Amino acid sequence: MEPGASSAPAALVPPRLRAGDRVRVVSPASRPERSQVTRGAEILASWGLTVEIGQHAFDRFGHYLAGRDEDRLADVNDALRDPGVRAIIATTGGKGAYRIASGVDVAAARRDPKPLVGFSDITMLHLVLWQRCRLVGFHGPHAGWHEWYGSQVADALRCALMQPELVSVHQDPGELTAKVLVEGRATGALLGGNLDTIGRSVGWACPSFDGAILLIEDVDKHIGAMDRSLTQLLESGCLDGVRGVAVGQFIRSAEEGPGRWSIIDLLYDRLGPLGVPILGGLPIGHGAQPPTVPLGANATLDTATRTLTVEPGVR
Structure with a gap:
């Protein structure tokens, strides 16, 4: 095996749907x-x-x-x-x-x-x-x-x-998390979804994110609850080897007032030390017009173009 090659089994990519299915x-x-x-x-x-x-x-x-x-x-x-x-x-x-x-x-x-x-x-x-x-x-x-x-x-x-086509999601500057940015480019399988659910999967259903890009989004969560989920993932070792973080929508998660942490503060505090590219402001989650994004397919996170590009989820 070449240096750096993965011994993990290949992803199971399902066949595309066709009329009549x-x-x-x-x-x-x-x-x-x-x-x-x-x-x-x-x-x-x-x-x-x-x-x-x-x-x-x-x-x-x-x-x-x-x-x-x-x-x-x-x-x-x-x-x-x-x-x-x-x-x-x-x-x-x-x-x-x-x-x-x-x-x-x-x-x-x-x-x-x-x-x-x-x-x-x-x-x-x-x-x-x-x-x-x-x-x-x-x-x-x-x-x-x-x-x-x-x-x-x-x-x-x-x-x-x-249709087995690439899926590209571009940063929306109007999203709450759009200011979250750690420059760089990362590739790997896109895994994750709802942050609270990922946190609660630790110990029994949470996969390793080694070599992957973590996708997170949430809705109606207090900053402390999201801190707990992120800390659970960090302390469990699930994020060891993660290559990048794609930050989706955090709907109704803003906290106002002097001395209060925002979701932006929290994400920098918890995820910044990972030292990997982080792109916020992706319109993925509980928003009004949700895109469809393959999970488990190979993806590229590019902060220069403010884009998450995912390979087809069907063949």
């Missing part, structure tokens, strides 16, 4: 709004896809879960095991994917790779599938389609799933 919509976490899922299914169907709704997608258990753990897990695993299903799209995030992630049928995912689309709490499934079988997934909009999503959101999802 079946996609399964499931609820691994919270319960979605039925009208939003109807809207999302109509968009998917307009691309020539056959949309199937998981048996328990609209179940309710407690006040925030889409049914019992065993039922939500069954829907995910049924989709992974069905050879006719060519993609799995979560209806929404919320809470609950962490309760079923350890039971995901990794052997089925390895045997028949298919893209999983989702973000927020669905980050936990992406982490587990990467850790255990290196499956490439997508940080992208849920099938519970918000009425404020523009046509560019649908176009980005369609292209990411049906």
Whole structure:
């Protein structure tokens, strides 16, 4: 093996979707709004896809879960095991994917790779599938389609799933984290997603970020809570060898007042000592127009061009 070469197994890149393919919509976490899922299914169907709704997608258990753990897990695993299903799209995030992630049928995912689309709490499934079988997934909009999503959101999802093309995300100077910048250029697999979820995965579902670019975003979190998540990742050693950090949106995370740390202060304090390129202001996360970004695919973070470029997540 050449010096510096990785001994890690190759990523599992799923086949692209084609017109006529079946996609399964499931609820691994919270319960979605039925009208939003109807809207999302109509968009998917307009691309020539056959949309199937998981048996328990609209179940309710407690006040925030889409049914019992065993039922939500069954829907995910049924989709992974069905050879006719060519993609799995979560209806929404919320809470609950962490309760079923350890039971995901990794052997089925390895045997028949298919893209999983989702973000927020669905980050936990992406982490587990990467850790255990290196499956490439997508940080992208849920099938519970918000009425404020523009046509560019649908176009980005369609292209990411049906056309093996590079995905480029440019810094938005208007984003809260746009001032976070450590100059440089980094390459590696893009891994991560929701910061709070990544922090809670440490010790059981969190992969090593050695040789990778870490993607982080969050919503409605206090500075102290985000500090806790970042410190957990640092102290656990999960970030040892990380090559760069792509900072997405931190929605409703600003704190005002004299003597108060901002999210910018926190990110510099916790991540600056890593000594790797950091690019903030990327419009990835819980914003109004979320892009679709492959997770697990090779990426380049370039602060000179203020761009994150990711290789296709399908083949």
